Amino acid sequence: MLILLFLSSGLFLGWSLGANDASNIFGTAVGTRMVKFYTAALVASVFVVLGAVISGAGTTHTLGKLGAVNMIAGAFMVALAAAVTVFWMTKLSLPVSTSQAIVGAIVGWNFFAGKTTDMGALTKIASTWVISPILAAGFSFVFFLLFKKILEVWKIHIFRLDAYTRIGLIVVGAFGAYSLGANNIGNVMGVFVSVAPFENLNLLGFTFSGVEQLFLLGGLAIAVGIFTYSKRVMLTVGEGVVKLTPQSALVVVLSQSIVLFLFASKGLEAWLLSHGLPTIPLVPVSSSQVVIGSVLGIGLAHGGRGIQYKVLGRIASGWVTTPVIAAVLSFISLFFLQNVFDQQVVKPETLLGIHETVNIEINTQVY
């Protein structure tokens, strides 16, 4: 039970991811009534869990390189700091991303534990935040023009196009949900990987590792978020913020799914390595910002009319503010958890907490 209590902050992050980010994949489809909510929720839930369990290890490994949280209480507080940052910034209508919040929170733990943050890993992660929306814009720009050309050449009847688009939205949505699970499970459960006490299970000849069990739990939390809260977000996305035709929505979801997949696929990484090609870093990226990039790509294909460049500025500001706020919150809350609630948040044999270091320095001066 105590384990579940400690995992609760990660599960809450998962729930909020499901509630918010599933709308990036199925929002327009549900909002425009092309796909029923329950169909979308079922497909998204199944594939998000599959993506998390099968392909979630890549991005988690990168987050682990940034900072290996080594006590479950510390992991709890890191995830909680990220969750509170996301919740608070969302309340204030500030651009926020779970990926950026968790990275900030981990860096906060590094500071608290006195560990050096791997600047190489941090730079790699931060650069993907910038690259991912740009890449998504490039994909959607190309796909949009390609789709337009195909429609011009094939002259598909409006009723048949409707049927194809519905199927496309479900199939591509499934791929998107899989990619979302694979890419973002690291945000939800990554900090718990080295500290969660799950044993390997053997089921029908298959080994179900502890990490996979953890990811399954995180995936289920995302699925609960999708079923319980994403409907209203999907309807807002579909009807309000950005008005897309179902065909444009298909382009947006496809571009987003590919970007999330590129930044999560170990298989692709292995394939690129085997062919001597440069690999794509496996990093959790913000699906919301990737979607904005995709919509921007369509705006550019339309000749750049109606693009609100202010939105881009707001995203860029989020790249800095979100991790900084999460890092500060993580640091302060870790301090409280350790000193007020008497919980061990850093393994003593690895490194001492900063306050202990300070005490030693003071003692040295006295003697």
Place this chain on the structure above:
Amino acid sequence: MIFSKTKSLESKMDAFLDKISESGIVYRRGIKNYMKNEKEDFDLHLEQIIALEHEADELRRNIETRLYTQTLVPESRGDILALMETSDDVIGRAKDTLVELSIEKPDVPDEFKSGFIELARSTSRALEEMVLAMRAFMRDPINVRNYLHKVYHWEKESDRLAENLKRSIFASEDLRLSHKIHLRYFTLHVDTLADLAEDVADRLAIYTIKRSI
């Protein structure tokens, strides 16, 4: 399963457009028969246009019901519905004109007969181009414009012909005023068909912009 339903709906929409197109031909020939005193042929075309209007109504209701009960084309179904209703008005007006001719049997002096035939030909051309524009809207929206400008052309031409006809009718010294007004009424009746085709074309112009991805 999903494609068989779609295919059947496509066929019904094609059939609906066929009925409108056919009604334009029947209407034109009906007017010509009346002007040339070919009573049997006129009655035949009158029967045909009544049947066509009835069949088009049935198809329209069927398509509309399926669009809404099966939640098909949610983005464009309102537009498709409006298009079908307006184009159904066109076929209704064509039928009404032939029915009115059969009831009121206006006495058209020989010097105006060719004017009525010419006017009916022009209005039915507007209707034919309207149907082609609607077919393009369903499959090939980029080409809708190619037909719309022809609808507008034939509508203007019909207005011109109708005005000339009315001027010659009212310039005639041999007719009583009541006779002139009766003929003007039928001129308006025949010309209105092109105005209705223009209304459909106006809607199509907007809906085509909305349909682009």
